[in-house]
Amino acid sequence: MNNKNPGSDKAIVVARGLKKHYRRGIETIKALDGVDLEIHAGEMVSILGPSGSGKTTLINLLSCLDAPDAGELQIDGRSVAGLAEEDLVKVRQGILGYVFQKFHLLPTLTVAENVELPLMFLQRPVDREKTLGVLRMVDLENRAGHLPRELSGGQMQRVAIARALIADSKLIIADEPTGNLDKGNGEAVFALFRRLVLEKNLAIIVTTHNLALGALADRVITLEDGRIIDERVNRLV
Template identity: 45%
Template sequence: MTEKQAAVVRLRQVRKVYGTGPAAVTALDGVTIDFPAGSFTAVMGPSGSGKSTLLQMAAGLDHPTAGEVSIGGVRLAELSETRLTRFRRDRLGFVFQSFNLLPFLDAELNVALPLLLAGRRPGRAAVTAALAAVGLADRLRHRPAELSGGQQQRVALARALVTGPDVLFADEPTGALDSATGRQVLALLRKAADEHGQTIVLVTHDPVAAGYADRVVFLRDGRVVGDLVDPTPVAVADRMTALEAGPGGVGEAGPMRAGEAESR
């Protein structure tokens, strides 16, 4: 296994149950999956399939009911809450559909915030470079209200990347954007994997967004039911249609390449 193929994020038999007794809801049901270093993986599935729960477990944002999650060989369950918080801050990046920018800070300070919270003096060159990488070098002094939605999401992406995270988790980051702006954000995520070797885990409902990934993992009812390598939007849409049709769809067939899916 090459360095690029080595798994940086591992989930083993992860279960997540919310509530107890008759009201208990199983969001994840024994998920085992690897996310290779330097890869770009999209996670898809029907509504309620467990996509966002999978991301929360993989990123250490919530604790599984059972099973094990490790990142870079570190078992998250063995970390105290303080150490886990520090680990997420130092090693991971997050981008969500809501931009979560502080409205009273300009773009430069919003990007520098993770470094400030870590007690590190943010070098202006690093912050400027992060904003330049997302095409916003000329927006340093603009506050969120002075930026478009797409620009705000790119500031959020620069903030996630400024610490040089090993893994970047993105939950529907283009959901609030128009298609053209969404493509810009997805291209930046693709670049982070290709040029900087960062591992990208993207939760999305959009086949076009999934088409930027190396692989799409499909969930249904809290379980992994297949994946698609080298996806195209058409192949992803066909797979999702089958999944939403219920048990027995093509999602049960396991991994295949996009070309194979389209030829069937």
């Protein structure tokens, strides 16, 4: 599948005027100060910006982990502003896969069992063939029975990406997924994201400190002091 698919122009994320302010003593920190954003199926968007620019705050709002103080947010056509926590969880389920900087694999479960964990929460049946198919996508099919400690950091992050894919998520959100990886493994994660966007028509939002990695996305958004200060489209082949 590619960007020319009908339906690939459907916005999976629409954010308008998103704000999140924190109070610290008498100071108000404008962690996010009016962000507009649209992200479509078949698109990989990277969010760049110095430490403290609001990347994680934005990611937490887009993944419904936190609610904005102001603004509109739609995920897959549903408005999430003002939803109670249990309804936010429902919006996330089956739509959104999250990838953490520190992988967060359970050390006593095998690779395959870690990947299948979201299905337990969703009370969906586990299908080992499907698990192996997802592991094949991240080039780890031959590690299904291994424990996380037997893997390198790059491999652990690819397991975490497989876990984000197992429930057929349309949207993958990753906050500094390469922060704990070396250059080669970081590039491999971005190349994998790129392939998933092209082959599975996913939408992927990824934050990074690394300009070179960020440039591997279709669109690069730069934050500073809670605002978008630059947005550019890459012509990738």
